[in-house]
Amino acid sequence: MAAVNLTRRGILQAGLGAVAVALLPRGASALPVSYQLTAKRVAKTLPGCVGPSDLWLYDDGRNETLPIVLRAARGENFTAALKNELAEHTAIHWHGVRVPFAMDGVPYITQPPVRPGESFEYSFAPPDPGTFFFHPHCNTVEALGRGLAGVLVVDDPRDQGLFDVEHVIALKDWRVQHDGGFEDFLTDAGAAKAGSFGALRTANGMVTPSIMVPPGARVRLRILNLDSTRIPQLDLPGVKAVIVATDGNACAPFALQGWRLGPAMRADVAFIAPEKTGVAILLQDIFSTKPRVLARIVTAGEAMRSTKAVLRLPEADLPQPDLKAAQTLEFTLLAGNPDPALQAWAKQMGVSADEICLTQKVFWSINRQVWPGMGQGTGQGALPPPLAELKSGRSYIIELFNGTPHQHPMHLHGHTFRVLGSSERDLPPHWADTVLVRPKERVRIAFVAGQPGDWMMHCHIIEHQETGMMGYLRVA
The missing domain is CATH 2.60.40.420 (Cupredoxins -  blue copper proteins)
Known part of the structure; x- marks a missing residue:
């Protein structure tokens, strides 16, 4: 040693x-x-x-x-x-x-x-x-x-x-x-x-x-x-x-x-x-x-x-969400199919599969939206639409419902959220950036929207991430 x-x-x-x-x-x-x-x-x-x-x-x-x-x-x-x-x-x-x-x-x-x-x-x-x-x-x-x-x-x-x-x-x-x-x-x-x-x-x-x-x-x-x-x-x-x-x-x-x-x-x-x-x-x-x-x-x-x-x-010394004033957003984790609108967007932008790390298969989605790739080379203005638009400094509650038969560890970039509880189990309140959502479970998390930007949210079973279960929250 x-x-x-x-x-x-x-x-x-x-x-x-x-x-x-x-x-x-x-x-x-x-x-x-x-x-x-x-x-x-x-x-x-x-x-x-x-x-x-x-x-x-x-x-x-x-x-x-x-x-x-x-x-x-x-x-x-x-x-x-x-x-x-x-x-x-x-x-x-x-x-x-x-x-x-x-x-x-x-x-x-x-x-x-x-x-x-x-x-x-x-x-x-x-x-x-x-x-x-x-x-x-x-x-x-x-x-x-x-x-x-x-x-x-x-x-x-x-x-x-x-x-x-x-x-x-x-x-x-x-x-x-x-x-x-x-x-x-x-x-x-x-x-x-x-x-x-x-x-x-x-x-x-x-x-x-x-x-x-x-x-x-x-x-x-x-x-x-x-x-x-x-x-x-x-x-x-x-x-x-x-x-x-x-x-x-x-x-x-x-x-x-x-x-x-x-x-x-x-x-x-x-x-x-x-x-x-x-x-x-x-x-x-x-x-x-x-x-x-x-x-x-x-x-x-x-x-x-x-x-x-x-x-x-x-x-932990973290931004405390105001639960009474918080806006609630709902995200459902589901199986996915290729989205013709997003495929048309990629074709219109002239983005190659290699350039945007695009998978050739789609199995998963968030709110029935699938992520077509990891990004593109022609500027942020051409991104697919966000899952939601947030205001910096405001409090939000997200309800994550897993409508699939598999577990999904959901990760939000740039934020630490408070896990409030689960519909299916005794889940101690705690701070996290990744929360495991079990099949047919509804998990509630709360956070204060941070710096402006497009912050990714995705499943961290990477094969799920790369086959559709990813999107972003736009903070303005």
């Missing part, structure tokens, strides 16, 4: 996904950070394979973890200069971060695509602490399938001293064959149903890694689902594990057991480690008849004696 730089800047930039992340001392302030990121092809042999796979990864010069982990500080300047060494255009979407519209990383919508050999600098001050991630927003199913994603942890001085140790655990499946070659990332059978699953399941690029924590330590696990399809149901038997943050945002603690973590969703899980050494706590997916162990958290080293009884984070 490489030595870790324990200066403040070193801690912020360490980005350790498979080992403990050192915590800043109480009262210490974080520093602005700057990264140089290269999107590139890397030949790497995945677990269980006999040959290397053609991965697409972000490289910041260290390339120590899979995925890469970056750190920033709440309210401090963060810069990431992207260089594209892939054979196709790309961009970076900072998932869950309330970035300025120009930094949202959607080709043709918020910025020109970063073409091969070109660079683009992302610069913003993250307004909220938490666990976030980043990825491209065009040809997403292949890019994510090949590993092009990273984790962004935004630290908050208010959190210092609350936990003794933390770990990042990024879950991902790989549609990889024994020889290292990939299967098709998008299949008709998968896209039309629950998605195309990968047989190789990993945490931090490994199969069932062992992660060490001191006995008796107050532990924080930042768990991310970076998969394009799978929806694990998490459990940590043997300890009293609670979720203290959803999608990076602090919440009133509630029990972990039974929590489904849809694609792109995150859960910060806290517990006090057993006081004996050599005890293994199993992070499991129990969404099947036989639990699947995803990672082992093992007590090792010198014991710690914590005097704090409550595991929780400071309350």
